[in-house]
């Protein structure tokens with residue numbers, strides 16, 4: 001059968017188009033995503049693909065100041081690297097420490113503070129101190145900071161966690177996970193060993209650092225009056241925090257005076273990028289700073305408003321009856337009570353906690369692919385909340 005040439009050509013084109021669509025749908029590559037679903041209207045292109053340098057303004061460098069480990073007159077400020085960790089995680093922690101020492105701390109020698117609900121072993125102390133010239137401190141978390149407060153009903157915890165577990169919520173039935181989230185929300189900065197410390201950089205075993213950072217990051221926070229620094233901005237699993245936003249609204253109606261003028265409310269309540277998330281979380285976008293990385297000023301957490309907010313949440317019980325994470329709690333508090341200009345995106349700190357990355361385009365980085373956001377299943381791309389953050393808050 002003879003088919004006219006133009007028709008044959010048209011047919012071939014259609015087949016190619018269909019193959020193209022199928023390929024696009026089943027293999028959304030990183031570059032296609034950057035111009036497609038992930039970035040939407042908040043970002044024209046991923047800022048991590050632009051050449052990334054150091055932040056603007058005065059930076060303190062190890063060449064110009066005394067940062068030697070034992071100096072009593074060093075240029076170091078009142079700050080520490082802070083790690084909640086178990087003895088069993090020693091091997092993973094050592095690798096993470098080596099990363100951060102190589103890329104940053106061997107120049108500045110900020111002390112490390114390790115915390116644990118159980119005493120650290122001698123082996124743990126020996127092997128961590130061997131990674132750094134800086135001072136290491138080993139602290140026990142007091143029971144009253146760790147265990148469930150007395151108004152929490154253990155039977156109700158069991159029942160409600162069973163339901164979460166059936167809904168496939170990761171770690172819902174692990175008491176230690178709930179305790180860890182509560183401790184990171186409202187307890188870490190109350191540890192007596194930190195009474196004389198203002199800034200902390202939170203570190204977890206297994207995370208990786210990719211870029212040389214050649215300025216004193218803590219000084220940067222202080223000099224530029226920053227309260228909080230983050231690298232990754234994500235959506236949360238709404239099932240873990242169904243009553244967190246309603247409780248937050250109740251708190252706000254009792255304390256409208258705590259709301260900052262230049263707050264980040266739009267980022268917190270967006271319902272356009274992922275309407276279902278907002279609905280399931282009862283009005284909260286679920287967007288948050290991923291708190292396994294954070295560089296913060298503990299004066300914020302020690303403030304009257306944060307303390308009142310944490311106590312309200314703690315009484316409500318959601319750290320145990322639901323699975324509220326410290327990430328949404330910190331993020332909502334910052335988003336409501338802090339001026340948006342005081343939160344800083346450390347785009348220049350190459351970072352990974354499985355399965356997400358912050359990887360800038362910079363000659364100072366190696367071991368990660370600039371702009372790569374996730375590794376693993378493609379649905380992870382949807383978890384990126386930076387488009388909203390950049391749209392509503394900015395890229396600072």
Ligand SMILES: Nc1nc2c(ncn2[C@@H]2O[C@H](COP(=O)(O)OP(=O)(O)OP(=O)(O)O)[C@@H](O)[C@H]2O)c(=O)[nH]1
Nearest residue numbers: 084085086089115116117118176177180204205292
């Ligand atoms: N000492 C101590 N540290 C804990 C406990 N639970 C968690 N941590 C630490 O708290 C941090 C976060 O815990 P993870 O289990 O990694 O939680 P996560 O990052 O949400 O989960 P993953 O995705 O599995 O890494 C890590 O630094 C752990 O070492 C605990 O019961 N005791």
Ligand SMILES: *[C@@H]1O[C@H](CO)[C@@H](O)[C@H](O)[C@H]1NC(C)=O
Nearest residue numbers: 078195196197198199298299
């Ligand atoms: C460090 O910061 C803490 C908390 O802000 C403060 O109480 C303490 O006096 C400071 N110490 C020094 C040496 O500046």
Ligand SMILES: [Mg+2]
Nearest residue numbers: 204206292353
């Ligand atoms: Mg972790």
